[in-house]
Amino acid sequence: MRPASKRPWFGLMALVLAGSVQPACARLVVQDPAQAADPAFDRKLGAMLDALGRSNDALIRRLHDAAAAAPGAIRFREMTDDPATWSSDGDPQRGHTEPDDGRPKREGRNAPTDATVFIPQVALEVGSPRWRSGLLVHELVHALDLASGRYNRDYTVRERRATFMQNVWRHDVGSRLRVSYHGRFSTVDYQVAAQHGAIAAYANYIFTRADFPPPAAPAKAASHALRGAGVARAVVVA
Ligand SMILES: [Zn+2]
Numbered sequence: 243m244r245p246a247s248k249r250p251w252f253g254l255m256a257l258v259l260a261g262s263v264q265p266a267c268a269r270l271v272v273q274d275p276a277q278a279a280d281p282a283f284d285r286k287l288g289a290m291l292d293a294l295g296r297s298n299d300a301l302i303r304r305l306h307d308a309a310a311a312a313p314g315a316i317r318f319r320e321m322t323d324d325p326a327t328w329s330s331d332g333d334p335q336r337g338h339t340e341p342d343d344g345r346p347k348r349e350g351r352n353a354p355t356d357a358t359v360f361i362p363q364v365a366l367e368v369g370s371p372r373w374r375s376g377l378l379v380h381e382l383v384h385a386l387d388l389a390s391g392r393y394n395r396d397y398t399v400r401e402r403r404a405t406f407m408q409n410v411w412r413h414d415v416g417s418r419l420r421v422s423y424h425g426r427f428s429t430v431d432y433q434v435a436a437q438h439g440a441i442a443a444y445a446n447y448i449f450t451r452a453d454f455p456p457p458a459a460p461a462k463a464a465s466h467a468l469r470g471a472g473v474a475r476a477v478v479v480a
Pocket of ligand 1: 300380384400404
């Protein structure tokens with residue numbers, strides 16, 4: 243592993259609006275490119291964000307554009323051997339997104355809040371397992387929720403929203419759909435929405451409000467969704 247950066251806030255990238263002339267196609271701007279802690283990370287991140295913005299999937303493009311246009315800034319930081327980049331559970335590989343105001347996540351946010359996405363470089367490498375898992379897309383939803391002031395106090399709502407878009411990505415790249423949040427609660431909203439022709443309606447929650455449709459009745463929804471997704475095993479529902 244490369245050594246931890248002595249200048250942890252260099253190498254950040256920010257999504258910012260290019261200006262009023264291009265409101266529907268915001269430009270991604272790299273901050274301090276000459277001082278980047280790891281130019282390879284910035285290059286791969288830029289390429290992946292660009293790919294999201296040009297995705298064939300309208301929902302993925304919309305996520306990118308909404309993040310770019312959000313009133314709060316969204317920055318990205320590489321997870322390295324520097325523990326300051328790790329998630330609170332001490333996992334050096336588990337991506338996470340933090341509000342820059344340093345206040346507890348459980349407070350929720352109904353005003354735009356700057357956010358930093360922490361992500362391992364391998365998640366930006368096309369075709370890698372972490373890329374296929376849709377980690378960046380998942381974290382980008384958390385970042386958008388913060389940057390747009392739609393960050394629900396209930397973490398299960400936040401995780402279901404993020405996993406919904408993550409499953410949009412997984413469906414697009416042919417990965418197995420995610421069915422639970424680390425076994426703690428069901429995350430089959432995408433599968434349920436797909437079954438009911440309601441994907442656009444669910445996505446609308448993410449782009450316009452802070453809540454999410456209530457989980458469908460666990461046993462029924464999960465079994466329907468699992469059958470629909472071709473997944474055989476049961477879902478643990480908290
Ligand atoms: Zn999450």
